[in-house]
Each structure stands twice: as C-alpha cells, then as structure tokens.
Amino acid sequence: MDETQALFADDDSSSVNVKELLVFGLARSRYLVLFLVLLGAAGGVLVAAMEPNTYSSTAKLILRVGQREKMNAEVGTGLVDVQGGSSRSTVHMSDEMHLLNDPAIYERVAREIGTEEVLDVADPRAADNEETALHTKLFHALQARFLGLPEVLAKDEETSREEAGTKRVQLAGRALYARTLVSTDRDSSVITVTHAANSPERARNVTQALAQAFVDRHKEQFSVQRHVDQLRDGLRTVTRRLEGIQGRYEDHTGSCGFFDVHSQKPVLMADIESLDTQLYSSELEREGAVLELAAIDTRLRTHEEYRAALVTQKGDVGSLQVPVQERINLEKEYDLKIDGVDEEVRRLGLESERLRVKKETLDSRSESLKSRLEKQYLELSRLRSCESVHDGMESHIEEERSRYTHLVDRLARYEALAGLDESNLQVLLPARIEPEKIGPKRKRLLMFGLLAGASLGMVLAVARQLLDKRLRYPTTMERELGVPMLAAVPEIKP
Amino acid sequence: MTQPTAVEAARLTALESRFAGARSSVEGLLSAILQASSHGGARRILFVAPRPGDGATTIATMTAVGLARNLKAQVALLELDVEEPGQASALGIPARPGLSDYLDGEVSLEQCFRAVSGVPGLRTCPGGTPRPAIPGELAGERARELFDEISRAEGFVLIDAPALLGRFESRLALEFVDSSVLVCRARKSHRADCLRAVEALKQSGTRLMGTVLNGYRSDLPFGLGDATG
Numbered sequence: 114m115d116e117t118q119a120l121f122a123d124d125d126s127s128s129v130n131v132k133e134l135l136v137f138g139l140a141r142s143r144y145l146v147l148f149l150v151l152l153g154a155a156g157g158v159l160v161a162a163m164e165p166n167t168y169s170s171t172a173k174l175i176l177r178v179g180q181r182e183k184m185n186a187e188v189g190t191g192l193v194d195v196q197g198g199s200s201r202s203t204v205h206m207s208d209e210m211h212l213l214n215d216p217a218i219y220e221r222v223a224r225e226i227g228t229e230e231v232l233d234v235a236d237p238r239a240a241d242n243e244e245t246a247l248h249t250k251l252f253h254a255l256q257a258r259f260l261g262l263p264e265v266l267a268k269d270e271e272t273s274r275e276e277a278g279t280k281r282v283q284l285a286g287r288a289l290y291a292r293t294l295v296s297t298d299r300d301s302s303v304i305t306v307t308h309a310a311n312s313p314e315r316a317r318n319v320t321q322a323l324a325q326a327f328v329d330r331h332k333e334q335f336s337v338q339r340h341v342d343q344l345r346d347g348l349r350t351v352t353r354r355l356e357g358i359q360g361r362y363e364d365h366t367g368s369c370g371f372f373d374v375h376s377q378k379p380v381l382m383a384d385i386e387s388l389d390t391q392l393y394s395s396e397l398e399r400e401g402a403v404l405e406l407a408a409i410d411t412r413l414r415t416h417e418e419y420r421a422a423l424v425t426q427k428g429d430v431g432s433l434q435v436p437v438q439e440r441i442n443l444e445k446e447y448d449l450k451i452d453g454v455d456e457e458v459r460r461l462g463l464e465s466e467r468l469r470v471k472k473e474t475l476d477s478r479s480e481s482l483k484s485r486l487e488k489q490y491l492e493l494s495r496l497r498s499c500e501s502v503h504d505g506m507e508s509h510i511e512e513e514r515s516r517y518t519h520l521v522d523r524l525a526r527y528e529a530l531a532g533l534d535e536s537n538l539q540v541l542l543p544a545r546i547e548p549e550k551i552g553p554k555r556k557r558l559l560m561f562g563l564l565a566g567a568s569l570g571m572v573l574a575v576a577r578q579l580l581d582k583r584l585r586y587p588t589t590m591e592r593e594l595g596v597p598m599l600a601a602v603p604e605i606k607p
Numbered sequence: 608m609t610q611p612t613a614v615e616a617a618r619l620t621a622l623e624s625r626f627a628g629a630r631s632s633v634e635g636l637l638s639a640i641l642q643a644s645s646h647g648g649a650r651r652i653l654f655v656a657p658r659p660g661d662g663a664t665t666i667a668t669m670t671a672v673g674l675a676r677n678l679k680a681q682v683a684l685l686e687l688d689v690e691e692p693g694q695a696s697a698l699g700i701p702a703r704p705g706l707s708d709y710l711d712g713e714v715s716l717e718q719c720f721r722a723v724s725g726v727p728g729l730r731t732c733p734g735g736t737p738r739p740a741i742p743g744e745l746a747g748e749r750a751r752e753l754f755d756e757i758s759r760a761e762g763f764v765l766i767d768a769p770a771l772l773g774r775f776e777s778r779l780a781l782e783f784v785d786s787s788v789l790v791c792r793a794r795k796s797h798r799a800d801c802l803r804a805v806e807a808l809k810q811s812g813t814r815l816m817g818t819v820l821n822g823y824r825s826d827l828p829f830g831l832g833d834a835t836g
Contacts, residue, residue, distance in 0.1 A: 136831065137831060140827040140828055140829075140831050141826055141827055143828070582797055582799065583793075583795060583796060583798065584791050584792075584794075584796050584798055584801060585793055585794055585826075585832070586793075586825075586827070586832030586833075587820050587823065587832060588832050589832065590791070590820055593798055593802075594789075594798075594802060594805050595805070596789070596805055596817055597639075598818050598819070598820060599635050599636045599639045599816065599818065599819050600632045600634075600636040600666075600819045600820070601793075601819075601820040601823040601833070602629045602665075602666060602669070602819060602820065602821050602823060603629055603632065603822070603823055603824060604824060605625060605626065605629055605669070
C-alpha cells in the first residue's frame with residue numbers, strides 16, 4: 114500500500130464491505146426485496162388457500178402377547194411345543210409395528226371406505242351455514258375454486274370413481290399411509306394410531322377403520338387356524354403311517370402264525386416243559402421196568418438151575434440105599450419142590466411178560482413224547498424269530514400311536530384356540546371426532562412465504578451488489594480508490 | 608467592475624441555471640483547490656476521466672466558472688480534446704477558434720484563448736474545429752509555446768484532458784500540471800478503470816488532489832452513501 118492509500122485507507126474495510134453488501138445492497142434493491150416479500154406472502158396465502166383444513170383423530174390399541182403370538186411353523190408341525198417366557202420367538206412391539214406398516218392394510222381400508230372418499234378433498238363449503246362469517250364463506254369459496262371442486266358432484270361420477278381399479282386403490286392406500294402416524298411409547302404395549310383428514314368425521318372414520326384393520330391383520334397374522342390345518346395334515350400323515358405299519362404287522366403275524374407272540378410264547382414254553390417232564394418220568398419208569406425185568410430173568414435162571422438140580426437130586430434118590438418108602442417120600446418131596454419151583458418160574462414168567470409189555474408201552478410213549486417235544490422246540494424257534502420282528506413293529510406302532518395321541522390332544526387344544534374370535538391386539542380407545550383443526554398452519558405458511566421472499570430478496574440484493582463492478586456511491590468510492598473524494602456532482606443536463 | 612451586457616447576463620444566467628444543481632457539490636472541489644493552492648501548489652490542474660463521457664469537461668468547466676465567478680480568480684481553461692470537443696458547448700460559446708485551429712497554425716495563441724463573456728476572469732481555449740488527433744502534436748513547438756504561455760499565466764490553469772485510458776495526449780499534459788483531479792461517472796465508470804487511472808496519475812508524479820463522482824444520483828434512502836465524511 115503506498116502513501117496515499119495508507120493515508121486514506123479505511124481502518125475497518127471489512128465492516129465497510131459488510132455494510133455495503135448488506136445495508137447498501139438491501140437499500141438499493143429495496144423495491145425488489147419488497148416485491149419478493151409481497152410475492153412470497155402472496156404465495157403463502159395462495160398455498161394456504163389451496164391447502165384444505167386438516168383434522169386428526171386418534172385411536173389406541175393394546176397388544177397383549179399370548180400363546181398365538183408365540184407359535185411358529187415348527188409348533189404347527191407338532192414336533193415342538195410353544196415356548197413360554199421371554200423367548201425371542203415372542204412377538205415384540207417393534208415386530209408389531211413392522212406388521213402394521215403393511216401397505217395391504219391401508220389398501221384394504223381404502224377399499225372399505227372407498228377410494229373416492231380417501232382421495233377426494235372435502236368441500237370446505239360443506240360446513241358453512243347462516244352463522245358462518247362472510248369472510249370465512251368467501252375464503253371457503255376461494256378454496257373450493259383452488260381445489261377444483263365442482264359445484265355438485267354428479268352421482269354417476271361418484272359411481273365411476275367407486276369402480277376405480279387397483280391402481281386407484283394403491284394410490285388411496287398410499288394417501289392413507291401418508292396421513293397416518295402409528296407410534297408407540299418405549300416399554301409400552303399401547304399403539305397410537307393418528308390419522309389426518311379433511312374433515313373431523315372422515316378422520317374419525319378412517320382412524321377407526323384403520324384400528325380395526327390393524328386388529329384384523331394381527332389376528333390374521335397370528336391365526337391358529339393354519340397351525341390347526343398343519344396339525345390336521347400331520348395327523349392324517351401319522352394315521353396313514355400307523356395304518357400301514359399295522360397292516361404290515363398283521364401280515365407278518367399271519368405269515369408267522371402267532372397272533373399273540375407274548376401270550377403264546379409262555380404257553381409253548383409250558384407245554385415244552387410239561388412234555389419234557391413227562392418224557393423224563395416215562396424214561397425213569399421204563400428204566401425201572403427194564404431193571405425189574407432183568408431181576409426176574411436172573412431169578413428165572415436161578416429157579417431153572419435149582420429145578421434142574423432138584424430133578425437131578427430126585428433122579429439120584431433111586432440110587433440111594435434107602436427104604437423105598439423113604440425113597441418114595443424123598444421123591445415126593447423132590448416133586449413138591451420141583452412143582453414149587455415150576456410154579457414160581459411160571460409166575461416169574463408171567464411177571465416178565467408183563468414187564469416186557471410195560472417196557473414196550475413206555476418205549477412207545479417216550480418216542481411219542483420226544484416227537485412232540487421236538488415239534489414244540491421247532492415251534493419255539495419259529496416263535497422267537499417272529500418275536501424280534503414283532504417287537505420292532507410293535508415298538509413302531511406304539512411310537513406312532515403315541516404321536517397320534519399327542520397330535521390329537523394338541524389339535525383339540527389348537528381348535529379351541531382357533532375358535533377364539535378375539536385378537537390379542539385390541540382397541541383400547543376408539544377414535545373420536547376432534548372438531549379442532551390441526552392444519553394447515555396458514556399463519557405459518559404466510560410467515561414462511563414472507564421469510565422466503567425476504568431471504569430470496571436479500572440474497573438477490575447482496576448478489577446484485579457483489580456483481581456490480583461500477584462506482585456508485587461517494588462513501589464507497591473513497592475506500593475503493595484510496596483517494597479522497599472532492600465532490601459528488603449530480604447529473605448536469607447539456 | 609463594468610456592468611455586463613444583456614448578452615453576457617443571459618449567458619451567465621444560462622450557465623448558472625445549468626450548474627445550479629451542482630453548485631453546492633462543487634464547493635468542496637473549490638475548497639480543495641483553494642486549500643491546495645494556498646500551500647503553494649495546485650495552480651495548474653488537470654481534469655481527466657478514465658473513459659470518454661465520464662464528464663471531465665463538464666467538471667472542469669464548472670470548476671473554472673466557479674473559480675472565476677465565485678472567487679474572482681483569473682482562470683485559464685484549456686481543452687485538449689480536439690476529436691470530440693465539448694467545452695464551447697458547455698460554456699455556450701462558439702467552438703472556433705480553438706486548440707486544433709491553433710495547432711494547425713490557423714490562429715494565434717491570443718485568438719485561441721478567449722475571454723468568456725459574462726464570466727469575468729475566465730479565459731478559455733476550447734478544442735476547436737473537431738478533427739482526429741495527430742500523434743505527437745502536443746509535443747510539438749506550438750503546443751510547447753501554448754503550455755509555456757499558460758504556465759506563465761496568472762491565476763489558475765485548468766486543463767480539460769481527454770480520457771486517460773486509451774488516449775496519450777492526457778499523459779503528455781501531465782508534464783505541465785502540478786495537480787490532477789480524476790473524474791468518474793457514477794453507475795458508469797468501472798472500479799477497475801478508475802483504479803488504473805489513479806495508478807497512472809500517481810505514477811506521473813503530479814499530485815492527485817482527489818476524485819469527483821460525476822452524475823451522482825443517490826438510489827439509497829436516508830442519505831445512505833452520500834456522506835463522504
């Protein structure tokens with residue numbers, strides 16, 4: 114900076130710049146700023162006039178998580194049971210909020226209420242009566258003109274609107290969604306549903322319809338019916354399987370010939386034991402008979418030897434030098450002894466014959482018993498081989514029967530739950546008509562328009578000042594050129 | 608002092624009415640010139656603008672009339688612009704004879720400098736017959752005689768120079784003056800042009816007395832931008 118500049122330089126050039134930019138800029142472009150402010154205000158008024166009145170209505174729902182909310186697909190199969198307590202499988206409020214965000218709910222309500230009712234703007238003139246102030250009537254008329262409302266809605270037009278297609282329903286659903294606030298407080302089971310509409314009645318009706326739709330949606334989502342259906346399917350499957358196993362069991366039983374292995378086996382075992390006992394006793398008796406027969410044979414041989422000795426002794430009597438009488442007596446005595454021996458031999462012969470017959474009888478009986486015993490052992494072997502298959506099948510049947518019983522029991526319980534008409538999401542407080550409007554905030558819109566116009570004007574004014582490269586004011590000329598200004602001369606006409 | 612004739616009175620009235628709106632504005636300029644001259648300088652003052660049309664001729668003429676009329680000073684006013692002279696028109700006097708005529712040798716120096724009737728003490732040499740400037744003519748013999756003559760003149764010598772940027776004549780004239788005044792036109796003169804002119808004037812060695820904002824019309828309310836302190 115040279116001497117002259119130093120001499121005349123402004124000590125606070127930055128503040129001068131700000132002053133020039135803001136104060137001079139705004140002062141210079143004051144008419145532009147004023148115009149933009151008025152334009153913004155007019156825009157705010159226009160927007161405010163175009164915005165219909167908005168009313169809200171609030172309903173409250175309460176969620177009481179029960180058994181139905183804890184069920185899942187696995188529970189439906191009957192393989193696992195419902196988990197109680199604080200398992201994560203339980204529905205939480207955040208999950209419920211996600212569920213209630215389903216666009217289908219809003220589309221359903223739009224269908225119920227009618228897309229025309231949802232999409233069309235309420236006529237602000239509808240509430241006007243003789244007591245309505247003139248300026249309010251005029252404003253409503255202006256609004257109606259802005260909103261493009263016809264003088265009278267034709268009935269056929271209404272009908273055609275009601276026949277709107279899916280796209281219109283989707284549009285209406287989105288419109289409902291946009292005007293609805295579903296919220297919940299932390300650690301609370303209460304869900305607040307607030308809907309804003311162009312009339313208090315419409316706000317109440319839509320809020321009520323939405324609340325009911327939410328309840329229905331919850332009920333539908335956590336319906337036990339599909340679990341019941343699943344259980345029925347499972348029960349049918351188990352029944353078919355059980356019938357199949359039982360059929361195979363009966364077939365096997367038929368092929369084995371043992372209809373009741375477990376009762377037949379002891380009988381067979383007892384029979385075998387009895388036969389074995391009989392055979393043993395028969396064998397013992399035969400053995401006795403054989404021994405007895407051998408003793409008789411020995412005695413017979415002894416008696417025959419004795420008789421032969423007697424006969425020999427009798428023959429020796431004739432050669433004895435004894436009186437005849439004595440000899441005769443001796444011979445008689447010998448004859449008597451021989452007769453006695455003969456008698457004994459004959460008796461023993463009879464006894465031996467009897468014993469032989471008995472032995473043969475016993476032999477025959479033992480053979481019979483052995484044959485029967487062998488047969489019973491064969492039967493026992495076959496029974497045992499069938500028994501293992503039977504046991505396996507019976508175990509399977511028992512298992513399937515247990516499952517069947519379990520399913521039947523659960524089905525009964527689920528059918529009882531399915532029969533409940535109540536949803537665990539219930540309306541706590543129904544929607545009410547709130548006559549006080551919540552919007553539009555026309556003063557705010559007006560202020561916003563004013564501020565927007567003023568802001569734009571200020572920006573343009575400052576920009577205009579910034580972009581102006583020409584000398585304009587005496588006060589700024591000195592600062593900008595660094596030379597004192599001697600005079601500011603007005604325009605002199607030639 | 609003799610009473611002015613009717614013609615002189617009419618011209619004076621015309622001049623006064625023309626500059627009436629700017630009278631109060633020029634007072635600052637006159638005060639600055641007087642203050643500078645009282646310190647031994649600023650007798651020969653160059654009025655120059657960065658670009659043509661910024662109003663250097665008007666300001667120089669108005670200052671000359673003010674000095675002569677209000678301060679009763681002897682003032683010689685020389686217009687260097689021979690291409691588009693405007694001083695004669697501003698004073699309401701015939702354009703010829705003037706500087707171009709003098710430089711062309713058609714008139715003498717005495718014929719060139721004429722007293723302005725109705726404004727006692729004011730002599731002027733307007734641009735003369737309009738013609739293209741001849742390069743170097745202001746460095747010639749006749750021009751030097753002219754500058755020597757006005758250097759010797761009593762009172763104030765005000766030189767109305769053509770635009771500084773793009774015309775060389777003004778820079779030559781700077782050799783014969785001791786002070787300069789830069790005239791810029793409000794809402795027309797670019798800041799950059801004025802800054803370049805200021806730099807050129809400073810580099811010439813003459814004293815830059817200050818600037819005059821010509822054609823100023825405030826577009827701000829409450830006198831904002833008017834005051835110069």
